[in-house]
Amino acid sequence: MSEVILRQFKSDDAAWLIERHGTLYARDEGFDHTFGPLVAEILDNYIRDHDPGCERGWIAQQDGQRLGSIFCVRAADDTAKLRLFLLTPEARGKGLGRRMLTTCMDYARAQGYRRMHLWTHESHRAACALYAAHGWQLVSSTQVHSFGVDLIEQAWEIEL
Structure with a gap:
């Protein structure tokens, strides 16, 4: 078995990423059919409009198998947004998320961003623990009903 590589996202990764988000979030979180189209919209916007000089997406891959994704996109001149952070179940617990x-985060710093933010759900405990361990701060929590379920949305930020 070869080493896990992090390669740049390509547009032909989009269908896999939409399917994995939809399937895993339905299975693990009970999300309904409205979540997949949100992921598709985010990816469509990225593919169409991203600035390769200051935005990037990565796909984690091993032996040709995709294991996860993470994206850094511009939110403002000095602020990046972390998006679409996903690890497949077989890739979890091995340090790949870290x-x-x-x-x-290193990419965001190298591009001159001074801060980052992200949006997630409280139920993603492992991811939230990872953010906290890397210095991210929870800045808000809000009870919502989204994707067919009751959730607590969270916003996190970090000064780079």
């Missing part, structure tokens, strides 16, 4: 998060 590697992906570090890669994304």
Whole structure:
């Protein structure tokens, strides 16, 4: 078995990423059919409009199998947004999430961003613990009903 690589996202990764988000979030979180189209919209916008000089997406891959994704996109001149952070179940618990998060944050710093933010759900405990361990701060929590389920949305930020 070869080493896991982090390669740049390509447009032909989009269908896999939409399917994995939809399937895994339905299975693990009970999300309904409205979540996949949101992921598709985010990816369509990225493919169409991203600035390769200051935005990047990565796909974690091993032996040709995709294992996850993470994206750094511009939110403002000095602020990046972390998006579409996903690890497949077989890739979890091996330090890959830490590697992906570090890669994304290092890229943001190298592009001159001074801060980052992200949006997630409280139920993603492992991801939230990873953010906290890397210095991210929880800045808000809001009860919502989204994707057919009751959730607590969270916003996190970090000064780079």
